[in-house]
Amino acid sequence: MTVDTPTLDRLSINLATVRQQWGLREAVEGCARAGIGAIAPWRDQVAAVGLAESARIVRDHGMRVTGLCRGGMFPAATPEGLKAAHEDNLKALEEAVTLGADCLVLVVGGLPDGSKDIRDARRMVEDGIARLLEAAGPAGMPLAIEPLHPMYAADRACVNTLAQALDICDRLGDGVGVAIDAYHVWWDPDLEAxxxxxxxxxxxxxxxxxxxxxxxxxxxxxxGMMGDGVIDLKRLRGLVEAAGYTGLHEVEIFSKDNWWRRDPDEVLATCIERHRDAS
Amino acid sequence: MTVDTPTLDRLSINLATVRQQWGLREAVEGCARAGIGAIAPWRDQVAAVGLAESARIVRDHGMRVTGLCRGGMFPAATPEGLKAAHEDNLKALEEAVTLGADCLVLVVGGLPDGSKDIRDARRMVEDGIARLLEAAGPAGMPLAIEPLHPMYAADRACVNTLAQALDICDRLGDGVGVAIDAYHVWWDPDLEAxxxxxxxxxxxxxxxxxxxxxxxxxxxxxxGMMGDGVIDLKRLRGLVEAAGYTGLHEVEIFSKDNWWRRDPDEVLATCIERHRDAS
Structure with a gap:
């Protein structure tokens, strides 16, 4: 599969990538300096600056917001916990709307404390998304279920394959889709289909x-940074684009011992280079 | 699902569980002392004692061998590498036969050095198993493909789900099956089916x-030791036994900071207790 070289206007930076170095304002300014036109912030980064101010910063720099990270974490051990999760998700939805995000990314949550019942957790996830959809649909905010790598099934997300996420989407109807993250899905024998x-x-x-x-x-x-590992990112992008995706490519790197310790301008320059040459 | 309490005669100890404390002889003697009647050794443990002597130790203690760990590691970057892998697998097969193992466990291998082509690695795995089967079939030694958790897809095994392993079995025919390891498969949304x-x-x-x-x-x-984590092991055993499995339950724990540092007799005693109460 041959794919084109992606242009800079297809690049988005998930702000987790520079979270140890920069707050939201510095990160947006840094991206703008580097010629990057899209970001995806995390809710704590937004909260640190304030929602209204965050929206102003984003708007002032003409930044597209490819997603807000994150809603989700639906399962809970008690009815009160489920209710608190729902209320927090309504807040996340409001923030995504205020920021003009393309979608609210859902990291759905794992097993409630003390539980070994992953099927029950998965039911809570689906119930939680259905309930959130009642508000997200009218608000026009797409919900993006992000299947996470199976190594996070216990503590972060019990939706672990694209097939499983799409089955949920099929049952829930409009207004919900998926965030495909190379790191989480690259190993899947059923990925192409x-x-x-x-x-x-x-x-x-x-x-x-x-x-x-x-x-x-x-x-x-x-x-890892694109190109430093074993994922065939060009092929994967080819599959995603052959499936009709025309959106952006959002770089999201958690890297405590490497990229989080570097000069953030250098990190962004490397993201630009590797997005072009290795993604 | 209600399951019975498993009796001690259903317990096997994979000798990786005590590999830091004991060699094969000490481990077999330790298991015998504890009333355990089955083990699964690793090839390096057998090699350290010698194959003939290992077989004698196992026989003298009346131990059942629920599997030999491990054949596999099929993918390679060069034809010479593929040939070396095959020859090593023929040796593993001979060892499994000599030890009277129930099966030769296959950890199939990941990406060859420098490769990002997991589909190609998977083809090499299937070719390698097919070739090994030509010798294993006549020798009457079942080959057990062990799907490994997706977090090992790059460097240990690019067969990562039970469905994928069973698809390979379907294509290869008789003489090949699967080793179902709770650690590797518990997260799978398609596990039951x-x-x-x-x-x-x-x-x-x-x-x-x-x-x-x-x-x-x-x-x-x-x-973790059974009962210390989040896998619903009783339910999982129920599924496996409802599917017709009547074999043993082999405890396999790699635990550098905990169980590998303990008195191995205590480890075995804990395995017995947790096998009974939490598996």
Whole structure:
């Protein structure tokens, strides 16, 4: 599969990538300086600056917001916990609307404390998304279920394959789709078919990139820069685009011992270079 | 699903569980002392004692060998590498036969050095198993493909789901099946259907148990003792046995900071207790 060289206007920076170095304002300014026109912030980064001020910063710099990270974390051990999760998700929805985000990304949550019942957690996730959709639909905010790598099934997200996420979408109808993150799905033997399925259904709301390092030394915070690992990112982008996706490529790298320790302007320059040459 | 309490005669100890404390002889003697009647050794443990002597030790103690770990590691970057892998697998096969193992466990291998082509690695795996089967079939030694958790897709095994392993079995025919390891498959949204499918096809050759800890601090060497993590092991065993499996439950725990540092007799005593109460 041959793919074109992606232009800079297809690049978005998930602000987790520079979260140790910069707050939202500095990150937006840094992206603007580098010629990058899109970002995806995290809610704590927005909260640190304030929602209205964050929206102003984004608007003043003409930044597109490819997603707000994150809603989700639906399962809970008690009815009160479920209610609190729903209320927090309504707030996340409001923030996504205020920021003009393309979608609200959902990291759906894992097992409630003390539970070994992953099927029950998965039911809570689906119930939670259905309930959130009642508000997100009228608000016109797409919900992007992000299937997470199976190594996060217990503690972060019990939706672990694209097929599983798309099954949920099929049952819930309009207003919900998927965020396809290379790091989470690259290993899936059924990937090709499920990306095509997602595209046919018009469900691909976001495409995230980084790389899988060998060895990986930390389950959460050792993601690689594109080109430094083993994911065939050009092929993967080819599949996503062949499925009809025309959106941006959002770089999201958690890297406590490497990229989080570097000069953030250098990180962005590397993202630009690797997006062009290795993604 | 209600399951019975498993009796001690259903317990097997994969000798990786005590590999830091004991060699093969001490481990077999330790298991015998504890009233355990089955083990699964690793090839390096056998090599350290010698194959003939290992077989004698096993026989003298009346130990059943529920599997030899491991054949596999099929993909290679060069024809010479593929040939070397095949020859090494023929040796593993001979060792499994000599030890009277129930099966030769296959950890199939990941990406060859420098490769990002997981589909190609998967083709090499299937070719390699097919070739090994030409010798294993006549030798009467079942080959057990062990799908490994997706976090090992790059460097240990590019067969990552039970469905994928069973698809390979379907294409290869008789003499090959699967080792179902709770640690590797517990997260799978399609687990129930695939276990039933494996059972219908008579493909369940081994069942391995341990637990998934939260948090997990190391990708390879932080497996938990049954009951200490989040896997619903009783339900999982129920599914495997409902699918027709009547074999043993093999405890396999890699745990560099906990169980590998303890008195191995205590480790075995804990395995017995947790096998009974939490598996």
């Amino acid at each position: 499920q990306i095509a399925r997602a595209g046919r259904a018009g469900r691909i709301l976001a495409y995230h990139i980084c790389d899988w390092l060998v060895p990986t030394t930390d389950l959460l915070l050792d993601r | 695939q276990i039933a499918r494996a059972g219908r096809a008579g493909r369940i050759l081994a069942y391995h148990i341990c637990d998934w800890l939260v948090p997990t601090t190391d990708l390879l060497l932080d497996r």
